[in-house]
Amino acid sequence: MKVLVVGGGPAGSLSAANLSERAEVTLVEAKGASGFPAKCGGLISEDCFEALSRYCRASRALQNRIDGAFFFSPSGRYVELRGKSRAVVVERKALDPMLLQAASKSVDVRMKTRFAGADGGKVRLVEQGEERFERFDLIIGADGPESVVARTYGFERPEIFTGKQYLMEFEPIDERMVELYFGKKYSSGFFAYAIPVEKDVARVGVVSRENTSAHLERLLTSHPSVSERAGRSIYEVNSGPIPIGLVDFVRDGVALVGDSAGMVKPYTGGGMYYLLRAAELLGEHFPDMEGFRKSYLREMGREYSSGERIRRLYDSLDDEDYDFLIEVARDVDFSSLHMDSPSTALKLLPEVLKLVKRPSIAVKIARVMV
Missing domain, CATH: 3.50.50.60 (FAD/NAD(P)-binding domain)
Structure with a gap:
């Protein structure tokens, strides 16, 4: 044939x-x-x-080589997550x-x-x-x-989202940890990120349903943590569609x-x-x-199916919700997570819901994830 x-x-x-x-x-x-x-x-x-x-x-x-990730709320608070999978x-x-x-x-x-x-x-x-x-x-x-x-x-x-990223001068908290930035200030329906490539160089970008360039500039100039560590040198600019x-x-x-x-x-x-x-x-x-x-x-x-449920949370949660959830996440054992298998995250849902004492947030999570 x-x-x-x-x-x-x-x-x-x-x-x-x-x-x-x-x-x-x-x-x-x-x-x-x-x-x-x-x-x-x-x-x-x-x-x-x-x-x-x-x-x-x-x-x-x-x-x-990457050992885990720092998850950031819009206010700059963050929590360290290390699952059972490593990344490169x-x-x-x-x-x-x-x-x-x-x-x-x-x-x-x-x-x-x-x-x-x-x-x-x-x-x-x-x-x-x-x-x-x-x-x-x-x-x-x-x-x-x-x-x-x-x-x-x-x-x-x-559905098409848009990604835009800079290969740029950037000081990561840890060169072997990815950084993820959540909140509607920095993305519409998704999140922003920094992926360390080598010493003081990272791919810093945003995936968003709309206004991607504006979200990226806001991340670099206004985020309480990123703005303090982003350098002036930009070595490469890339953007393109991301199908979801x-x-x-x-x-x-x-x-x-x-x-x-x-x-x-x-x-x-x-x-x-x-x-x-x-x-x-x-x-x-x-x-x-x-x-x-x-x-x-x-x-x-x-x-x-599991990944889409998680993605819908990005639309549901407010910036204040992320600040609260970052604190909750400090008490969750994420060692069973695998980055290629979002279903492993859903298995943690009962534990997370037990820790979420704020009914409005628990309802948002349950409505999307259950």
Whole structure:
């Protein structure tokens, strides 16, 4: 069978690699390189990092190791959380090309080739201005949140948030701890963050439903903690869409993998582990696409549901609520948490609700989470 994979990012490269032993695979990438521009914070779990190391020398992209996170309320209070999983920071501008190079050893990779639609059962490809029509048995849309494949074949689209981040001079509290900043002052419906990359350098950013740039500037200039530690030097600026909400990702002769399908953790915006599992299950079940869909939902459906419940809390809680919850969190044992499994957070809900003595907040949490 002939398979076309559209997109040369991790979703496309990993899908192609996992299909290569069972099909004749062609991968097309519209740009001349993979990993540029980098629109990702680069934070992934150690488990995900080890899994990616089976495909390429991921250690070459390693920038930092992370032990946990500081959760900040809008007033600057914070609590330290350490779960059972550790994390790493990777440079996507290094990782993405390595994954694509690994895939190219077993599939036909065509750079600067754009998927431009379909006509009469054939796909229209444009390579350096030259148009051609080809027929494939299966199309994999791994072409990101603004997927042309998804639009061409009429797939539902996920909700789009916007992320903006600076690679900048920044003094972290601890170079091996991520910092997360909550509250409506710094994001609409999500949160802001600082991910240490190296000494006095971090990726500082905001994910928000709206006014992302304004939220980021407010974080840097007005947050009681961040404003004291953010330097003046900005080395890189990146922004882009972040899809939130898994959509139906399989229909006749077409499947979506990665951002094109909303395969992103709804409560953090990270998607590497979720797309990796999709690519591997795709390879395991090919050519049974319905089997792939059912298997992925059986393994990951609960995590999407749990993650979306947590994300809805960001809309429900007021800034004053966060100040209260930061104090409550000091008495909660978070050692069972895994960053790729939001369902582990839901298991702590009974303990949290027992500690929340303020009825108005308990009702908000219960209404969203139960």
